[in-house]
Amino acid sequence: MQMNEILAFLRELTANNNRDWFNENKETYQEVKRMVDSITQDLINRISKFEPQAAMLSVSDCTYRIYRDVRFSTDKSPYKTHIGIFINPPFGKKSLRSGFYLHLEPNESAVYIGTYCLPSKYLAAIRRDIFENVDEYLEIIENPEFKNIFPTVGENPLKTAPKGFPKDWEHISLLKPRDYAVKHSLSDRELNSPKALDKIVDMFRISKPFNDFINFAIDEVGNDADVHN
Numbered sequence: 024m025q026m027n028e029i030l031a032f033l034r035e036l037t038a039n040n041n042r043d044w045f046n047e048n049k050e051t052y053q054e055v056k057r058m059v060d061s062i063t064q065d066l067i068n069r070i071s072k073f074e075p076q077a078a079m080l081s082v083s084d085c086t087y088r089i090y091r092d093v094r095f096s097t098d099k100s101p102y103k104t105h106i107g108i109f110i111n112p113p114f115g116k117k118s119l120r121s122g123f124y125l126h127l128e129p130n131e132s133a134v135y136i137g138t139y140c141l142p143s144k145y146l147a148a149i150r151r152d153i154f155e156n157v158d159e160y161l162e163i164i165e166n167p168e169f170k171n172i173f174p175t176v177g178e179n180p181l182k183t184a185p186k187g188f189p190k191d192w193e194h195i196s197l198l199k200p201r202d203y204a205v206k207h208s209l210s211d212r213e214l215n216s217p218k219a220l221d222k223i224v225d226m227f228r229i230s231k232p233f234n235d236f237i238n239f240a241i242d243e244v245g246n247d248a249d250v251h252n
Contacts, residue, residue, distance in 0.1 A: 025058040026127075026214040033104055034129045040100040052089070059086060059127075062220070063108050069224045070123060073231060076112035084115035104128065110227075119145060121203065121237040123227045132214055134223055136173065136230040137204025137237065145241050150185055150198045152240040157194050163232045172226055173205035176233075203237050205230070 032055045036045070045052065063082045071078040087107050093099045109115075111122025119142075124135040141149075153160045163169065164176045177200025184190040185198050192198075207226060213219060 025062065026219060029055050029058055029106065029127055030129050030132075030211055030214065033106065033127070036102055037104040037129070040102055040104065042101055045102060056089075059106055059108070063110075065220060066108065066110055066123075066125070066224065066227075069220075070110055070112075070227055073228050074112055077110055079113045080110060080115055085110050087116070105131070120241055121234040123230070123234070125223060127214070129211060132209040132211070134207045134209065134226050135204055136206075136227070136233060137202065138241070139178075139202045139204060141202075141241075145244055146201065146203075147185075147187070148244050149203055149237055149240040150188065152236070152243075153194075153197050154188060154192070156236075157197070160197065160236060161194075163236055166232075168229050169233065172207050172229060173233075176200070176203075176205050178202040178204055178206075205233065 032048075032051060035048070039045075060082045063085050067077050067080055067082070067085065085108055087103070087109075089103050089106070091098075091101060091103055093101065105126060105128035107127070108125040109122055110124075111118050111120055114120065116122075119138060121136070121138040126133045126135060164173075177197075179201040180196075180199040181201065183199075184192075184195050188195065188198055209219075209223075213222070216222070
């Protein structure tokens with residue numbers, strides 16, 4: 024049960040987030056890393072069946088170091104207590120584009136779809152595309168299969184209408200998110216199911232039209248969306 028072993032390691036790390044403990048358990052971490060790399064490659068292979076550009080990605084394009092950058096943080100804990108896998112074709116984890124993210128953390132695991140912390144010009148492009156193609160966007164987010172998994176679309180909303188759009192537009196709430204992303208939480212029990220990856224990949228497949236809509240707007244802005252600065 025790979026997921027069970029990964030979560031068990033993360034629980035121990037959370038309780039012992041220091042270099043001495045980590046060094047004493049380095050072999051266990053290396054085994055966990057091998058498991059995560061295997062899961063990542065499996066996800067890449069499966070996603071490639073409905074998102075062919077995913078096949079361009081390597082495991083390292085989609086995974087993160089466990090070591091925290093503590094230079095500008097008041098929290099000096101040296102290690103992350105979660106594991107992230109971000110499959111974001113075709114440029115990888117540093118891209119601004121909307122992608123498929125699996126977050127592994129005891130009692131906090133989840134699937135995320137979308138993109139966060141976009142510069143204003145990309146947000147403006149997404150909002151404009153939603154405003155001009157609202158029927159297409161509603162068809163995607165109101166699709167029963169999608170809505171059953173991701174009932175809430177968008178995070179960190181503005182308090183009022185974004186500039187340049189009519190405040191009295193009937194769908195103005197669709198333009199307020201600062202982050203165009205959706206989330207589906209996963210319990211530890213769900214992750215330990217033999218069918219966990221099947222379920223996760225199915226969520227990714229169902230979310231592809233949402234990613235495609237958001238990425239069309241991002242790509243229209245220009246090539247500097249390839250990577251975060």
